[in-house]
Amino acid sequence: MFLTGEFSRIARVSKRLLQYYDEIDLLKPAHTDPQTGYRYYSAKQLPRLNRILALKELGLSLEQIARMLDDAVSDDEIHGMLLLQKAELERKLVDDLQRFRRIEARLQRQSHQADVVLKSVPQQRYLSLRSMMTSLEECLVLIGSLVSELPERVGKSNLSHFLAIIHGDSYFTTNFEAEFGYLLASEIDQPICVAEHQLTVRDLAAIETMATTVHVGSPTTSHIGYAALGEWIEANGYRLAGHQREVFIQLTPNTREEDLVIELQFPIEKVVSPSNLLPDFLDKS
Amino acid sequence: MFLTGEFSRIARVSKRLLQYYDEIDLLKPAHTDPQTGYRYYSAKQLPRLNRILALKELGLSLEQIARMLDDAVSDDEIHGMLLLQKAELERKLVDDLQRFRRIEARLQRQSHQADVVLKSVPQQRYLSLRSMMTSLEECLVLIGSLVSELPERVGKSNLSHFLAIIHGDSYFTTNFEAEFGYLLASEIDQPICVAEHQLTVRDLAAIETMATTVHVGSPTTSHIGYAALGEWIEANGYRLAGHQREVFIQLTPNTREEDLVIELQFPIEKVVSPSNLLPDFLDKS
DNA sequence: TTGCTCCTCACGTCACGTGAGGTGGC
DNA sequence: TTGCTCCTCACGTCACGTGAGGTGGC
Numbered sequence: 001m002f003l004t005g006e007f008s009r010i011a012r013v014s015k016r017l018l019q020y021y022d023e024i025d026l027l028k029p030a031h032t033d034p035q036t037g038y039r040y041y042s043a044k045q046l047p048r049l050n051r052i053l054a055l056k057e058l059g060l061s062l063e064q065i066a067r068m069l070d071d072a073v074s075d076d077e078i079h080g081m082l083l084l085q086k087a088e089l090e091r092k093l094v095d096d097l098q099r100f101r102r103i104e105a106r107l108q109r110q111s112h113q114a115d116v117v118l119k120s121v122p123q124q125r126y127l128s129l130r131s132m133m134t135s136l137e138e139c140l141v142l143i144g145s146l147v148s149e150l151p152e153r154v155g156k157s158n159l160s161h162f163l164a165i166i167h168g169d170s171y172f173t174t175n176f177e178a179e180f181g182y183l184l185a186s187e188i189d190q191p192i193c194v195a196e197h198q199l200t201v202r203d204l205a206a207i208e209t210m211a212t213t214v215h216v217g218s219p220t221t222s223h224i225g226y227a228a229l230g231e232w233i234e235a236n237g238y239r240l241a242g243h244q245r246e247v248f249i250q251l252t253p254n255t256r257e258e259d260l261v262i263e264l265q266f267p268i269e270k271v272v273s274p275s276n277l278l279p280d281f282l283d284k285s
Numbered sequence: 286m287f288l289t290g291e292f293s294r295i296a297r298v299s300k301r302l303l304q305y306y307d308e309i310d311l312l313k314p315a316h317t318d319p320q321t322g323y324r325y326y327s328a329k330q331l332p333r334l335n336r337i338l339a340l341k342e343l344g345l346s347l348e349q350i351a352r353m354l355d356d357a358v359s360d361d362e363i364h365g366m367l368l369l370q371k372a373e374l375e376r377k378l379v380d381d382l383q384r385f386r387r388i389e390a391r392l393q394r395q396s397h398q399a400d401v402v403l404k405s406v407p408q409q410r411y412l413s414l415r416s417m418m419t420s421l422e423e424c425l426v427l428i429g430s431l432v433s434e435l436p437e438r439v440g441k442s443n444l445s446h447f448l449a450i451i452h453g454d455s456y457f458t459t460n461f462e463a464e465f466g467y468l469l470a471s472e473i474d475q476p477i478c479v480a481e482h483q484l485t486v487r488d489l490a491a492i493e494t495m496a497t498t499v500h501v502g503s504p505t506t507s508h509i510g511y512a513a514l515g516e517w518i519e520a521n522g523y524r525l526a527g528h529q530r531e532v533f534i535q536l537t538p539n540t541r542e543e544d545l546v547i548e549l550q551f552p553i554e555k556v557v558s559p560s561n562l563l564p565d566f567l568d569k570s
Numbered sequence: 571t572t573g574c575t576c577c578t579c580a581c582g583t584c585a586c587g588t589g590a591g592g593t594g595g596c
Numbered sequence: 597t598t599g600c601t602c603c604t605c606a607c608g609t610c611a612c613g614t615g616a617g618g619t620g621g622c
Binding site: 010012043044046047050051053054055057058059079082083085086089090092093096097099100102103104106107114115116117118119120121161212213214216249250259261263 | 295297328329331332335336338339340342343344364367368370371374375377378381382384385387388389391392399400401402403404405406446497498499501534535544546548
């Protein structure tokens with residue numbers, strides 16, 4: 001029989017680990033002196049300790065290990081738990097590999113760029129008008145009239161954020177189709193007309209993966225944010241999967257241009273091959 | 286200005302996260318009402334929040350992020366921190382990939398085998414004799430005389446565990462060279478002779494990576510443990526790198542054979558190629 | 571008697587999630 | 597007045613590491 005000190009030296013673990021495993025009933029000493037509380041371990045407990053350590057090395061939690069050792073679980077169940085843990089590990093590997101690549105990408109571009117964050121956005125109701133535009137200025141004028149008229153006409157509390165969708169390739173060409181309006185906080189029914197445009201209410205599809213960045217200042221300089229988004233999307237193995245959106249976080253009739261805060265959004269999807277090698281890599285092994 | 290609820294909805298994070306970041310001074314609201322404690326965030330704080338989220342996605346801790354954002358660290362320092370994080374991630378990836386492979390290996394062999402644990406063992410002093418052996422029985426006789434004589438002759442407290450080293454290929458051939466004796470707890474000087482063999486004291490080299498498993502019962506059945514060790518070593522991409530050892534955890538003159546507890550040890554080293562592909566894989570990317 | 575080992579609290583870790591319990595503005 | 601949102605505790609998480617403070621055997 002060995003006391004914690006010697007047993008821990010034999011197994012090359014810490015005394016505290018033995019105490020802890022005793023405490024959580026994972027490995028009780030063969031005998032505990034009721035007077036002194038001294039723990040006495042038998043050499044024959046080494047295999048159990050070894051099994052615990054081996055399973056721990058596979059990344060299983062102590063609770064899982066306890067179940068595997070104690071509750072008379074069948075080989076099939078153990079097999080299942082290991083399969084589960086394997087899947088879990090694979091997920092972690094894929095995630096960490098993505099992180100790894102992101103760091104590499106960020107190390108390449110000199111770190112100081114706008115920060116890109118992935119989000120998902122739910123389905124929303126959208127009160128908007130859609131029209132061909134020829135310049136950014138034209139857009140700003142139209143946005144101006146919408147912002148000054150709509151809140152009064154339909155009630156401020158019914159409106160959420162102002163949002164623009166660019167249906168053409170880009171803002172920065174001479175002819176493009178764009179859509180402007182408000183996300184709705186609650187439904188409205190009466191038809192609305194602003195600046196000779198008929199507004200419609202429709203569903204905006206939910207987007208699972210949206211690459212976003214925040215731009216502060218005039219829309220005329222938003223290309224900075226778009227550049228960052230584009231770079232990020234390519235560097236991290238995604239591609240565009242829909243029309244870009246702009247959410248105006250801060251926008252009232254008297255907001256100055258330099259105080260604008262706009263979230264630029266690109267729906268994206270993962271490019272499946274060949275950049276994303278890890279799954280193949282794991283399958284081969 | 287937005288309250289926590291709205292700001293959290295805009296940024297798609299939880300309110301608790303905002304409270305927590307306030308608490309740890311990572312992102313203070315633009316204004317806090319001293320009366321009510323209400324937090325007011327400005328839209329212009331979104332870029333900072335986004336930067337925090339983006340860095341968090343890279344796996345950095347909030348403490349690291351705080352340093353990167355606040356202490357006016359230079360771009361070079363940020364670069365350094367990212368490089369460090371990259372190395373850290375690579376280490377995690379390699380570890381997890383090993384775990385992954387171990388699980389696969391364990392799933393192949395029907396799970397119920399002896400458990401193999403890796404350890405490192407320090408340099409130790411070793412009082413031993415070395416001799417050619419022809420059978421396991423001969424070994425047991427020799428071990429018997431050492432165990433019954435040495436503790437009395439040199440003092441029990443000077444001795445640690447009994448240990449055997451097999452210098453030949455294996456126990457289970459007809460002729461092999463073996464070494465038997467005790468690990469020393471303290472130095473001894475006088476020459477010792479047992480059963481017409483001269484004992485010597487020498488250094489036993491430290492071993493960095495030792496694959497071990499525990500065998501309970503007679504040494505005549507230790508091949509079970511050896512089989513498990515061998516399988517494990519091959520399946521996990523290691524190779525032998527020294528002579529096998531056997532540490533007798535429980536061994537006194539009157540220990541019965543079936544009560545023996547022996548730790549079987551193989552010094553091993555990693556096979557560099559081609560099984561261990563991950564580093565290549567990362568470098569290519 | 572001095573050292574060494576043993577013991578039991580109990581805090582700290584990391585980044586929040588999850589109630590509990592109470593208050594203020596529409 | 598009823599709901600809704602806000603707030604501040606404070607516990608729980610996971611597997612121990614790290615003292616603090618005190619006791620028993622050689």
